[in-house]
Amino acid sequence: MxxxxxxxxxxxTGASRRMRITGKTPGIVYGAGEQPQLIEMDHNAIFHALKKxxxxxxxxxxxxxxxxxxxxxxxxxxxxxxxxxLHVDFQRVDxxxxxxxxxxxxxxxxxxxxxxxxxxxxxxxLIHELAVVCMPAHxxxxxxxxxxxxxxxxxxxxxxxxxxxxxxxxVVRGSNKNPALVSIKLPExxxxxxxxxxxxAPAKKGKK
Numbered sequence: 001m002x003x004x005x006x007x008x009x010x011x012x013t014g015a016s017r018r019m020r021i022t023g024k025t026p027g028i029v030y031g032a033g034e035q036p037q038l039i040e041m042d043h044n045a046i047f048h049a050l051k052k053x054x055x056x057x058x059x060x061x062x063x064x065x066x067x068x069x070x071x072x073x074x075x076x077x078x079x080x081x082x083x084x085x086l087h088v089d090f091q092r093v094d095x096x097x098x099x100x101x102x103x104x105x106x107x108x109x110x111x112x113x114x115x116x117x118x119x120x121x122x123x124x125x126l127i128h129e130l131a132v133v134c135m136p137a138h139x140x141x142x143x144x145x146x147x148x149x150x151x152x153x154x155x156x157x158x159x160x161x162x163x164x165x166x167x168x169x170x171v172v173r174g175s176n177k178n179p180a181l182v183s184i185k186l187p188e189x190x191x192x193x194x195x196x197x198x199x200x201a202p203a204k205k206g207k208k
Contacts, residue, residue, distance in 0.1 A: 001049075001052075001054055001055060001058055001060050001061065002060070002061040002062075002063060002068075003041070003045070003046075003049060003055075003060055003061070003062055003063070004041070004042075004045070004062075004063045004064075005027065005039040005040060005041045005062060005063070005064050006039065006040055006041075006064065006065055007037065007038065007039060007040075007064060007065055008026065008038045008039060008040040009038075016086075016087070019040055020043070020084070020086070023042065023043050023044070024040045024041065024042065024043060025040065025041045025042075025043045025046050025047075025085045025086070025087070025088060026038070026039070026040055026086075026087055026088075027039045027040065027041055027046075027087060027088035027089065027090065028087075028088075028089055028090070029062065029064070029069065029071060029090045029091075029092060030089070030090075030091060030092065031091040031092040031093070032092035032093065032094050032097075034092065037064065039064055041088065043084070043085060046085055046088060047083070047084075047085055050076060050085065053104055053141075053142070054141050055073060056073055056102075056104075057101060057102065057103045057104060057139070057140075057141055057142065058072075058139065058141055059071070059072055059093060059136045059139055060072065060073065060090070062090060069092055070092065070093050070094070070095075070136065071090040071091060071092055071093060072090065072091050072093055072099060072101060072136075073088070073089075073090060074089040074090060074091045075087075075088070075089040076088050076089075093136045094136070095135065095136060095137060097135075097136075098133050098134060098135055099133070099134070099135075099136055099139065100131060100132070100133045100171060101131070101132060101139060102129045102130065102131050102132075103129060103130055103131075103132050103139075103140055103141075103142060103143055104128065104129050104141075104142045104143070105125070105127060105128055105129060105130055105142070105143055105144075105145050105162075105181070106142045106143070106144050106145065107123075107125050107145045107147055107181075107182070108144055108145065108146060108147065108148070109146050109147045109148030109149075109150075110123045110147040110148070110150060110182075112148045113147055113148050113149060113150035113151070114149075114150065114151045114152075115150040115151050115152055115154070115184055116150070119151075119152050119186065119187075120186075120187040121152060121184045121185060121186055121187065122184070122185040122187075123147060123150065123182050123183070123184055123185075124182060124183045124185070125181065125182050126179075126180055126181060126182055126183055127158075127179065127180075127181050130143060130158075130162075130170055130171075131170070131171040131172075131173075132164075132168050132169060132170055132171060133168075133169050133171050134167050134168040134169065135167060137167075138165065138166060138167035138168055139168075140165045140168060143162060143164070143165065143168075145161050145162055145181060145182075146161075147161070147182065150182075150184070152184060152186065154184070156180045156181060156182050156183070156184065157178035157179065157180055157181070158170060158172065158178055158179055158180075158181055159177075159178045160178070161181050161182070162181070
């Protein structure tokens with residue numbers, strides 16, 4: 001995905017405020033052993049780009065004054081209550097250095113599984129994105145989690161449900177190295193029609 005920006009010479013709070021008034025958004029490009037570069041972008045263009053999932057999880061072609069650089073999105077600062085982007089950070093990448101990114105998980109096939117079709121279970125995703133490390137060329141836009149083989153007895157951990165793409169390794173921090181990706185809830189059993197209600201517990205007598 002390609003995105004355009006221009007170099008900005010001024011920096012500081014006052015300069016950034018004046019830039020936003022003119023419909024521009026300040027940003028910075030850093031990394032890959034080069035000096036940080038201050039940039040500015042069209043606010044509406046970056047605002048709509050940030051709504052796309054792929055913009056957050058892909059290697060981007062950032063065109064700055066006609067020169068294209070491979071970057072990934074690292075940070076976005078939003079206005080606390082206005083629909084406005086205040087600042088955007090990009091990190092340069094090269095084809096010889098691995099990067100760590102968070103990639104969306106796309107859950108598919110649950111409605112065709114035995115757990116849902118036959119046992120009428122409710123399947124709920126617990127994790128919606130996954131940290132991965134890989135070379136930039138192997139970075140996937142998303143990772144598909146196939147739930148079509150799910151049963152009430154299925155193991156629900158990351159290692160059981162996900163086949164990682166070639167060259168991509170999941171990054172799991174903490175003591176649980178195989179976190180559950182989904183939960184399965186069995187349907188509630190309704191009382192049989194015509195069944196007598198359970199007798200009420202006798203009221204306790206107070207002390208005289």
